[in-house]
Amino acid sequence: MKNRFDMEFIGISENEAFARTVVAAFTAMLDPTVEELAELKTAVSEAVTNAIVHAYPEESGFVVLSGRIDGNTVYITISDNGIGIADVDKAREPLFTGKPEEERSGLGFSIMESFCDSITVTSGLGEGTVITLEKRFGGSKGEI
Amino acid sequence: MSVTKAEKNTLVITADGELDHHTAAKIRKEADNAFSGDTRNIIFDFSKLTFMDSSGLGMIMGRYKKIQKKGGSLVIVSPKPQVKRILEMSGIMSIAKIEPNIKQALKRM
Ligand SMILES: Nc1ncnc2c1ncn2[C@@H]1O[C@H](COP(=O)(O)OP(=O)(O)OP(=O)(O)O)[C@@H](O)[C@H]1O
Ligand SMILES: [Mg+2]
Numbered sequence: 001m002k003n004r005f006d007m008e009f010i011g012i013s014e015n016e017a018f019a020r021t022v023v024a025a026f027t028a029m030l031d032p033t034v035e036e037l038a039e040l041k042t043a044v045s046e047a048v049t050n051a052i053v054h055a056y057p058e059e060s061g062f063v064v065l066s067g068r069i070d071g072n073t074v075y076i077t078i079s080d081n082g083i084g085i086a087d088v089d090k091a092r093e094p095l096f097t098g099k100p101e102e103e104r105s106g107l108g109f110s111i112m113e114s115f116c117d118s119i120t121v122t123s124g125l126g127e128g129t130v131i132t133l134e135k136r137f138g139g140s141k142g143e144i
Numbered sequence: 145m146s147v148t149k150a151e152k153n154t155l156v157i158t159a160d161g162e163l164d165h166h167t168a169a170k171i172r173k174e175a176d177n178a179f180s181g182d183t184r185n186i187i188f189d190f191s192k193l194t195f196m197d198s199s200g201l202g203m204i205m206g207r208y209k210k211i212q213k214k215g216g217s218l219v220i221v222s223p224k225p226q227v228k229r230i231l232e233m234s235g236i237m238s239i240a241k242i243e244p245n246i247k248q249a250l251k252r253m
Contacts, residue, residue: 013164013165013166013169014166016164016165016166017162017164017166020162020164020195035225035226038195038225038226041195042195042197042226042230045164045195045197046197046198049164049165049197049198049199052165053165102202103172103202103203103205103206104198104199104202105198105201105202105205105234107198107201107233107234108197108198110233111197111198111230111233114233
């Protein structure tokens with residue numbers, strides 16, 4: 001099947017659960033297993049939380065969430081217009097956090113990587129950040 | 145969500161529902177309010193927790209650091225598979241014990 005959605009919300013922490021719920025409802029069309037759904041929800045939570053926690057140090061800005069289903073593959077894009085990431089390779093290293101003074105484990109990107117089939121990160125200082133999570137589902141409806 | 149004091153200088157932190165950046169902030173605040181000089185051990189009751197992400201890991205590690213110096217123990221009660229997987233991805237499984245209920249957890253202190 002083919003499907004898509006686009007939405008925008010303000011980057012406040014209340015919207016982390018909201019974003020997970022939207023993605024879970026969208027993906028339900030592919031009849032995912034409990035485990036597949038949990039993996040995608042967790043990866044989305046990491047990317048959305050990063051946009052809320054790291055992208056807007058001054059005032060909270062908008063987070064754009066969009067989803068696409070193509071066959072049995074789901075693509076979820078999380079973008080912000082915030083400060084961006086100067087060194088993406090470094091940010092993706094396990095245990096790296098730009099906020100050591102906060103209680104952060106630096107595992108967000110590692111979790112996204114291990115729970116999705118692939119992730120792409122496009123970012124630059126002052127240019128905002130776009131994360132795309134790609135995940136294939138084994139659910140039966142995906143083959144139609 | 146609740147924080148209570150139990151025997152053996154133990155703080156029992158019960159998190160139900162979903163533990164993310166938003167809810168971790170609330171638990172952190174309540175736990176640190178209840179934390180006192182004689183607090184030595186921490187039990188996280190995750191038996192009713194259905195979701196956790198890296199913000200939960202940060203919150204657990206932050207609380208553990210407070211008892212680590214005192215040689216206290218960290219016990220996690222009954223994590224569901226999704227939560228257990230996230231715990232396994234961090235170093236927490238090597239420092240925490242897993243127990244099926246609070247009674248057993250208190251025995252480990
Ligand atoms: N949307 C973003 N905008 C700006 N910086 C970001 C963004 N996403 C990630 N980063 C940077 O990349 C670093 C690594 O992100 P990652 O999610 O792996 O760890 P963390 O958020 O610091 O900790 P954790 O996710 O374990 O709580 C962040 O600390 C931050 O510096
Ligand atoms: Mg993160």
